[in-house]
Amino acid sequence: xxFKKRFPWRLGATSCVLPADIMTNVRVLAPLVDDVQxxxxxxxxxxxxxxxxxxxxxxxxxxxxxxxxxxxxxxxxALGAASRAERQEGIGEMLRLMAQLAPLGVLSFxxxxxxxxxxxxxxxxxxxxxxxxKLSGALGDEKRLVGVENIEYPFGLVAPLVAEYGFGVCxxxxxxxxxxxxxxxxxxxxxxASHLHYHGVRGGKDHQALHDAEQARMLGARLAxxxxxxxxxxxxxxxxxxxxxxxxxxxxxxPFSRR
Numbered sequence: 001x002x003f004k005k006r007f008p009w010r011l012g013a014t015s016c017v018l019p020a021d022i023m024t025n026v027r028v029l030a031p032l033v034d035d036v037q038x039x040x041x042x043x044x045x046x047x048x049x050x051x052x053x054x055x056x057x058x059x060x061x062x063x064x065x066x067x068x069x070x071x072x073x074x075x076x077x078a079l080g081a082a083s084r085a086e087r088q089e090g091i092g093e094m095l096r097l098m099a100q101l102a103p104l105g106v107l108s109f110x111x112x113x114x115x116x117x118x119x120x121x122x123x124x125x126x127x128x129x130x131x132x133x134k135l136s137g138a139l140g141d142e143k144r145l146v147g148v149e150n151i152e153y154p155f156g157l158v159a160p161l162v163a164e165y166g167f168g169v170c171x172x173x174x175x176x177x178x179x180x181x182x183x184x185x186x187x188x189x190x191x192x193a194s195h196l197h198y199h200g201v202r203g204g205k206d207h208q209a210l211h212d213a214e215q216a217r218m219l220g221a222r223l224a225x226x227x228x229x230x231x232x233x234x235x236x237x238x239x240x241x242x243x244x245x246x247x248x249x250x251x252x253x254x255p256f257s258r259r
Contacts, residue, residue: 001026001246002032006257008033009196009223010068010107011249012233017242019033021173030065035107039112041072044094051125052210055103062104070108070195070231079131080116087131095138098145107231108147108195110170113158115225121157129161136165144168150186152179168192174199174235178206197235200245208233209241209248216252224256 001009012035015025022038029036061067077090098109116124136143147170148162172194176186178201200208210216234245
């Protein structure tokens with residue numbers, strides 16, 4: 001089931017749908033979708049299972065298949081931590097990974113601003129502000145490629161900092177549903193979002209196969225109305241869930257197909 005260039009937006013999958021390394025996943029997905037999200041769950045210093053990537057091979061695959069890349073930055077980057085050294089380590093890891101992958105022309109580097117449970121909200125936000133100011137200065141215009149993702153807390157907590165320091169938005173529709181956040185309020189972020197994560201929620205579990213055709217049709221209509229031309233990544237971690245989700249979209253998004 002090939003979905004390349006089917007919609008006004010780019011449809012993507014994660015580099016973790018097969019129980020194999022990133023490079024193997026990309027080779028399998030490259031002929032099927034428009035974009036592959038390169039997943040880095042842990043920073044290099046903390047990773048128990050390093051995931052080496054060959055940037056030149058990834059570039060060759062992109063050229064051969066008309067493929068683009070998005071990147072999920074490690075989720076252990078503690079930019080709001082109490083320790084200045086820990087915050088600086090997180091910034092350094094981001095800059096290192098972004099520099100390594102720069103030849104790929106990455107469309108979005110997705111970032112979790114992880115909540116620090118041992119800090120007050122005010123202290124955490126102050127630490128985030130310091131980190132984002134430093135990161136913004138280090139990246140210059142490239143900061144627009146960093147999409148801050150909505151996670152378990154209301155995005156409104158960090159939205160002013162994201163806007164102040166010039167970062168982008170990564171809108172995760174599945175997280176809105178999973179954490180019980182207002183769907184309409186979240187979808188209002190579409191004009192600011194360059195990357196959208198889409199996945200099902202079932203039985204209290206996130207990152208499941210899509211199963212709600214009505215929701216899919218609604219999302220397609222909202223994307224079309226907004227003139228969205230970014231990336232929609234089906235953020236799930238098995239080939240079976242990906243295939244089931246593609247089958248649902250094959251029907252639900254027919255009105256938006258270019259074919």
